[in-house]
Amino acid sequence: MPATSDVSGADMALLISHLDVRFGRGEEAVHAVRDVSLTVRRGESFGLVGESGSGKSTVLRAIAGLATDWTGRIAVDGEDLGRKRSKAFYETVQMVFQDPYGSLHPRHTVDRTLSEPAKIHGIGNVGGRVEALLHDVGLGPEFRFRYPHQLSGGQRQRVAIARALMLEPRILLLDEPTSALDVSVQAEILNLLQRLKHEHGLTYILVSHDLAVIAHMCDRLAVMNAGRVVEEMDVDQLRRSQPQHNYTRQLLNASLGYDRDKADSLLTFD
Amino acid sequence: MTASSANAPGLRAWLTSETPSSPLQARCIQVYLGWLGLARNPLAMLGLAIVVCLILAAIFAPLLAPYDPIAQDLQRRLLPPGTPGNLLGTDELGRDILSRLLYGARITLYVVALVVVTAPVFGLLIGTVAGYAGGWVDTVLMRFTDIFLAFPRLVLALAFVAALGPGIGNAVLAIALTSWPPYARIARAETLTIRNSDFISAIRLQGASPLRIVTGHVVPLCLSSVIVRVTLDMAGIILTAAGLGFLGLGAQPPLPEWGAMISTGRLYILDQWWVATMPGLAIFTVSLGFNLLGDGLRDALDPRSSR
Amino acid sequence: MSGPGTGSLLEVEGLSIDFPTRTRTVHAVRDISFSVGREKVGIVGESGSGKTMTGRAVLGLIRPPGIVTARRMDFDGIDLTKLSEREYRRIRGNRIAMVMQDPKFSLNPVMTIGRQIDEAYRVAAGAAAGAARRRTMEMLKAVRIRDPERVYKAYPHEVSGGMGQRIMIAMMLVAEPDLLIADEPTSALDVTVQMQVLAIVDDLVSQRGMGLMFISHDLNLVASFCDRVVIMYAGQIVETCRASELHKATHPYTRGLLASLPRVDQPVERLSTLVREESWKTEPGVDARNL
Ligand SMILES: Nc1ncnc2c1ncn2[C@@H]1O[C@H](COP(=O)(O)OP(=O)(O)OP(=O)(O)O)[C@@H](O)[C@H]1O
Ligand SMILES: Nc1ncnc2c1ncn2[C@@H]1O[C@H](COP(=O)(O)OP(=O)(O)OP(=O)(O)O)[C@@H](O)[C@H]1O
Ligand SMILES: [Mg+2]
Ligand SMILES: [Mg+2]
Numbered sequence: 001m002p003a004t005s006d007v008s009g010a011d012m013a014l015l016i017s018h019l020d021v022r023f024g025r026g027e028e029a030v031h032a033v034r035d036v037s038l039t040v041r042r043g044e045s046f047g048l049v050g051e052s053g054s055g056k057s058t059v060l061r062a063i064a065g066l067a068t069d070w071t072g073r074i075a076v077d078g079e080d081l082g083r084k085r086s087k088a089f090y091e092t093v094q095m096v097f098q099d100p101y102g103s104l105h106p107r108h109t110v111d112r113t114l115s116e117p118a119k120i121h122g123i124g125n126v127g128g129r130v131e132a133l134l135h136d137v138g139l140g141p142e143f144r145f146r147y148p149h150q151l152s153g154g155q156r157q158r159v160a161i162a163r164a165l166m167l168e169p170r171i172l173l174l175d176e177p178t179s180a181l182d183v184s185v186q187a188e189i190l191n192l193l194q195r196l197k198h199e200h201g202l203t204y205i206l207v208s209h210d211l212a213v214i215a216h217m218c219d220r221l222a223v224m225n226a227g228r229v230v231e232e233m234d235v236d237q238l239r240r241s242q243p244q245h246n247y248t249r250q251l252l253n254a255s256l257g258y259d260r261d262k263a264d265s266l267l268t269f270d
Numbered sequence: 271m272t273a274s275s276a277n278a279p280g281l282r283a284w285l286t287s288e289t290p291s292s293p294l295q296a297r298c299i300q301v302y303l304g305w306l307g308l309a310r311n312p313l314a315m316l317g318l319a320i321v322v323c324l325i326l327a328a329i330f331a332p333l334l335a336p337y338d339p340i341a342q343d344l345q346r347r348l349l350p351p352g353t354p355g356n357l358l359g360t361d362e363l364g365r366d367i368l369s370r371l372l373y374g375a376r377i378t379l380y381v382v383a384l385v386v387v388t389a390p391v392f393g394l395l396i397g398t399v400a401g402y403a404g405g406w407v408d409t410v411l412m413r414f415t416d417i418f419l420a421f422p423r424l425v426l427a428l429a430f431v432a433a434l435g436p437g438i439g440n441a442v443l444a445i446a447l448t449s450w451p452p453y454a455r456i457a458r459a460e461t462l463t464i465r466n467s468d469f470i471s472a473i474r475l476q477g478a479s480p481l482r483i484v485t486g487h488v489v490p491l492c493l494s495s496v497i498v499r500v501t502l503d504m505a506g507i508i509l510t511a512a513g514l515g516f517l518g519l520g521a522q523p524p525l526p527e528w529g530a531m532i533s534t535g536r537l538y539i540l541d542q543w544w545v546a547t548m549p550g551l552a553i554f555t556v557s558l559g560f561n562l563l564g565d566g567l568r569d570a571l572d573p574r575s576s577r
Numbered sequence: 578m579s580g581p582g583t584g585s586l587l588e589v590e591g592l593s594i595d596f597p598t599r600t601r602t603v604h605a606v607r608d609i610s611f612s613v614g615r616e617k618v619g620i621v622g623e624s625g626s627g628k629t630m631t632g633r634a635v636l637g638l639i640r641p642p643g644i645v646t647a648r649r650m651d652f653d654g655i656d657l658t659k660l661s662e663r664e665y666r667r668i669r670g671n672r673i674a675m676v677m678q679d680p681k682f683s684l685n686p687v688m689t690i691g692r693q694i695d696e697a698y699r700v701a702a703g704a705a706a707g708a709a710r711r712r713t714m715e716m717l718k719a720v721r722i723r724d725p726e727r728v729y730k731a732y733p734h735e736v737s738g739g740m741g742q743r744i745m746i747a748m749m750l751v752a753e754p755d756l757l758i759a760d761e762p763t764s765a766l767d768v769t770v771q772m773q774v775l776a777i778v779d780d781l782v783s784q785r786g787m788g789l790m791f792i793s794h795d796l797n798l799v800a801s802f803c804d805r806v807v808i809m810y811a812g813q814i815v816e817t818c819r820a821s822e823l824h825k826a827t828h829p830y831t832r833g834l835l836a837s838l839p840r841v842d843q844p845v846e847r848l849s850t851l852v853r854e855e856s857w858k859t860e861p862g863v864d865a866r867n868l
Binding site: 023028030049050051052053057098099101102152153154176179180181182183184185186187188190191194209210211212213215216226238239241250251254255257258259260262263264266268 | 622623624625679682721722723727735736737738739740743761764765766767768769770771772773775776779794795796797798800801802833834837838839840841842844845847848849850851
């Protein structure tokens with residue numbers, strides 16, 4: 001169960017307690033996230049895994065302020081957040097989206113995409129910073145004035161990561177940053193994220209359905225199912241394959257590979 | 271810039287480079303690629319040629335026209351086309367029809383240009399704001415649009431002109447006021463398909479204001495469909511202006527407005543057919559030109575069609 | 578060669594796809610030969626290696642300026658290279674279906690999901706509205722959508738990434754095609770749902786004799802799910818093997834891909850990345866017909 005008490009406020013990057021997120025009103029409302037509580041320490045990488053449609057992206061969107069209809073408590077660096085976010089908030093928390101094909105404006109060059117946040121926040125020396133960031137994410141200067149359709153999926157995801165880093169956030173929300181990429185590019189992006197984390201002292205919250213990616217990147221993880229966190233574990237427990245909840249057991253079992261007979265024995269948890 | 275000093279092949283390479291080195295170059299390449307797409311389409315090029323001719327005719331009317339368009343010469347009334355000195359004949363007051371057509375191009379262009387800088391801009395603004403904001407803003411703006419959309423264009427234009435008094439300026443105003451709703455509809459529909467995309471979420475996450483998002487991120491994506499629609503509508507705009515002129519509510523005599531020319535020419539339609547036919551042909555040709563250009567632009571600007 | 582019945586559903590020989598651009602010609606696919614029987618054929622390879630283009634070429638969906646050439650392209654006795662666009666349309670979606678790579682782009686953003694699947698079914702089976710709706714609900718349930726009633730009425734942006742993928746799969750399966758080309762159909766699904774969805778496809782292959790071209794970059798999944806694997810690099814097939822033997826693959830490219838996978842049980846500081854060699858592009862490709 002969430003260990004809220006033993007974490008002192010000072011080294012806590014993110015605290016979520018009793019978070020509920022809904023879409024729509026009345027009869028039709030979708031209760032996407034139910035009573036989720038999490039804590040993430042500063043400098044930690046925290047993984048979120050779980051069933052498709054279980055609300056992982058929605059948790060990230062609520063933290064980022066993109067989903068507004070939530071109740072409960074979200075605190076970043078010890079400060080409670082409201083529905084509306086201040087400009088300063090965006091300098092602390094940034095997000096990388098699931099789909100590198102949809103997260104870049106099709107008519108904007110890489111340069112424009114990267115310099116826009118700096119312009120919004122009135123940061124000087126935009127050109128220099130864009131170049132430095134491109135270098136940081138392993139893209140040469142020749143990419144600076146390209147359009148998204150001239151980039152591969154991996155290159156787009158690098159641009160998206162660079163954009164998220166433009167405002168020098170301390171917390172990065174990563175929504176399946178490599179699920180649309182092939183394994184060789186995935187390895188490059190994961191290595192890049194590890195390096196950036198050390199260089200910039202970042203805190204990550206990483207959503208992925210690939211347990212191996214979570215095991216490689218994270219220190220702790222939470223398992224979600226049907227809008228709830230069913231289990232929190234650290235990565236050693238994951239490696240030793242010691243789940244508590246049945247859903248987690250099923251998840252670990254399924255990640256060993258496809259098996260027709262196993263498919264029938266899978267249960268749906270509510 | 272090295273490009274301006276470079277010779278033609280150098281410029282070509284600069285324009286087709288896969289790795290632009292400045293925002294300017296990136297933009298130029300986009301324009302150039304769009305142009306190449308357009309140039310591949312012969313009908314679109316025909317349309318473009320007609321439109322360019324219209325513009326040239328309007329600019330150089332004083333040089334091209336053999337006579338003053340409003341100078342009357344009652345001894346040379348109603349001369350048929352082909353008469354030496356009056357290539358397209360003369361009208362009921364002995365004015366040279368060719369000269370009147372050439373000067374009329376100015377009025378047509380004036381009407382078109384004024385409508386183009388007002389109606390689509392207004393429509394785009396209403397449509398994108400409604401689509402992006404959603405909720406009651408959307409409802410209010412779209413009901414407002416529906417009201418305008420519900421009236422037939424010519425009837426509404428007539429009402430405006432009747433209220434404001436006849437004249438070319440008021441005719442333009444009336445046309446502009448009645449032609450923006452379709453642009454608002456298009457822009458809203460387009461906005462609805464992009465407002466939930468990740469790149470809009472991403473820019474919201476950078477702390478961008480709604481104004482910035484609409485003008486910098488939503489409008490550019492709606493622009494191509496609106497531009498295409500504008501060129502397709504151009505024919506209709508010219509015809510409405512001509513219609514108002516025809517009814518005596520647009521340009522006032524002796525201005526050589528094409529619609530007004532048809533209107534007076536219809537009195538002589540049986541015996542002196544050219545008086546009404548020549549401006550009719552001009553309207554037809556120019557409308558066709560804008561239509562062909564619009565069709566070509568639709569194909570060239572549609573990112574799915576090439577690349 | 579293979580006899581009828583047990584033989585190939587799709588047989589492709591010498592397929593090339595070129596994109597002439599202003600500066601040079603991109604050879605997206607270079608002279609590949611492969612076949613798909615009533616089995617599961619996995620196609621793996623890095624981004625840009627030509628997997629999607631191969632699938633689209635089979636469906637006749639390469640848009641100009643792309644140029645498709647093939648010495649042979651036979652689907653169940655039909656010569657695909659000779660089909661007119663009209664004849665192709667009768668086959669597409671009906672006998673050969675493709676689950677596109679990015680579901681959210683392939684779905685109409687302003688039309689409800691239910692209507693889109695209904696329409697796919699009605700076009701394929703000529704069914705009435707009521708029957709189509711029933712079938713749609715069945716399919717949504719089959720792909721493990723939790724509340725099909727809601728999703729039926731939802732718009733594409735209101736569903737999660739993985740739900741979008743399952744919706745695409747449902748849409749392609751309602752028509753009960755003979756050959757399914759699935760382009761990274763489960764990349765956004767968690768492993769349990771993925772397994773359940775793949776089981777449906779698996780049953781169609783084993784019970785109805787459907788052929789499956791399974792494009793994916795998940796090597797572990799392909800190894801355990803498919804019968805055969807085709808590995809593509811830079812538009813060529815560099816290696817082919819039984820899926821169960823993928824981990825014993827010999828080509829340095831395949832080995833490199835396998836080595837770059839993170840493992841749950843073996844933590845490493847840095848993942849190894851692929852070092853590409855120029856010679857992989859020039860060496861002749863492998864024929865991946867009958868194995
Ligand atoms: N804008 C929206 N309107 C209505 N419902 C929504 C909206 N966005 C998400 N949902 C619903 O909320 C639930 C959780 O969605 P979410 O995207 O968080 O899932 P997820 O855990 O990220 O899944 P995946 O792994 O497939 O991406 C889903 O049932 C989805 O249909
Ligand atoms: N219209 C085009 N013009 C030029 N090149 C193109 C065009 N369309 C595709 N290509 C090229 O064809 C190659 C194969 O692309 P394809 O989409 O098949 O890759 P893929 O193997 O599916 O990769 P991914 O895993 O990223 O989906 C790529 O190198 C791509 O750049
Ligand atoms: Mg998600
Ligand atoms: Mg692909």
